[in-house]
Amino acid sequence: MTTKHERASALLAVSTVIFALRKDDETGGEPQVWLPLVRRIREPFQGRWALPGGPLRVGEDLAYAAGRTLNETTGLAPSYLEQLYAFGDASRSSGAERVVSIVYWALVRGEEAERAVVGENVAWFPADHLPELAFDHNLIVEYALWRLRTKMEYSRIAHAFLGERFTLAQLREVHEAVLGRALDPANFRRTIEASGAVVATDEYLTGTPHRPPRLYRYDDAVDLADAGPLPLQQHFFKGES
Amino acid sequence: MTTKHERASALLAVSTVIFALRKDDETGGEPQVWLPLVRRIREPFQGRWALPGGPLRVGEDLAYAAGRTLNETTGLAPSYLEQLYAFGDASRSSGAERVVSIVYWALVRGEEAERAVVGENVAWFPADHLPELAFDHNLIVEYALWRLRTKMEYSRIAHAFLGERFTLAQLREVHEAVLGRALDPANFRRTIEASGAVVATDEYLTGTPHRPPRLYRYDDAVDLADAGPLPLQQHFFKGES
Structure with missing residues (x-):
């Protein structure tokens, strides 16, 4: 020095x-x-x-x-x-x-x-x-x-592409688009459900001809901002709650 | 402009x-x-x-x-x-x-x-x-x-604190130290196993008096570097493989 x-x-x-x-x-x-x-x-x-x-x-x-x-x-x-x-x-x-x-x-x-x-x-x-x-x-x-x-794989990035409510098929499509490869629907459902990242709502997709698929949302309780709000986070996640 | x-x-x-x-x-x-x-x-x-x-x-x-x-x-x-x-x-x-x-x-x-x-x-x-x-x-x-x-919650950061092989109790201790709170051992085991992030090895911790606990490692197959090696990654993960 x-x-x-x-x-x-x-x-x-x-x-x-x-x-x-x-x-x-x-x-x-x-x-x-x-x-x-x-x-x-x-x-x-x-x-x-x-x-x-x-x-x-x-x-x-x-x-x-x-x-x-x-x-x-x-x-x-x-x-x-x-x-x-x-x-x-x-x-x-x-x-x-x-x-x-x-x-x-x-x-x-x-x-x-x-x-x-x-x-x-x-x-x-x-x-x-x-x-x-x-x-x-x-x-x-x-x-x-x-x-x-x-x-x-681990975050709510899909949320930024999807909005508040989405079907598991829509979520899978986002993952497929980002990863650039097809994913097995049953495996995808199991993985997502095991992760606990999304929760089922009582709502269903409207405007579909047959059995309407259930809508999901990200689980806010798993939002890991345990460290409390930082002034800086507003910079990173503008528009996110 | x-x-x-x-x-x-x-x-x-x-x-x-x-x-x-x-x-x-x-x-x-x-x-x-x-x-x-x-x-x-x-x-x-x-x-x-x-x-x-x-x-x-x-x-x-x-x-x-x-x-x-x-x-x-x-x-x-x-x-x-x-x-x-x-x-x-x-x-x-x-x-x-x-x-x-x-x-x-x-x-x-x-x-x-x-x-x-x-x-x-x-x-x-x-x-x-x-x-x-x-x-x-x-x-x-x-x-x-x-x-x-x-x-x-989602990454191999624990790996940086732990080394290649670790028991689930050691992994939980790292999570507890970082999060600053105690975690239920059974819940932790279930969550980690469901995540698929770690895999059991055939090895056990030596030097323990009673039934030796099994050693785990992170699953390299889940390492998500699908996009292929980038020259930049060497900057971020020096010393990581």
């Missing part, structure tokens, strides 16, 4: 990975994970697609900037916005100055995604089939997908 | 929350979550306790800096080191320049914690009974505890 080291500083940027479950407009089929990208209109990487985002503004808070980029790109307000990771290694910046990108991810419900405005130079892509993106954004999307798929 | 906004820059700092399960040297009793803190020897907050860490050095990578502060404070190499959160809102810095702190958290096994060197101006504190710390470090520890307790 006697050596004098020069202190690192950086330019700050915020990027947002916005995941929605969508069906392919042309081929139809099962829903998949899609995300909107923005075409860069200046160097570096002019013409390449990139995550929504950009420089943080002086005085601007991180989560606010993430919500702003989400809104500017899609016209949506996020129901689930969470900090994903800070990318800031010295080697990732090509310029003279280090750039630290704080990456947020947002999950958008199907009916919200349909309302999304697609502006100029914005397009939606299936997350598993992306072109070569600007900067290290392919790596960031890969990591976000890995977190989504890992977290799906 | 026609307005010109001034771009934010920041000084970079890294802090590390180092959690270990320890018994109180004086009172004994059940193990609890402890963490080492460093007494500040200069302003601001001179004399207050703070998380290990400090300015990031020019050219230094984030995870490397976190491992360095862990090593400088405890003499330990981390078995579990993961980025927790980037704190960088404009309001958190008292000086003229914004400071972005990238916070890592490390979990240290019991036998490692016992080997930890306690240097000058370093002391261990029970995480639930901290004095008023420097900066916003109380808030950071609270958030880290919340993440630990939430994540414990």
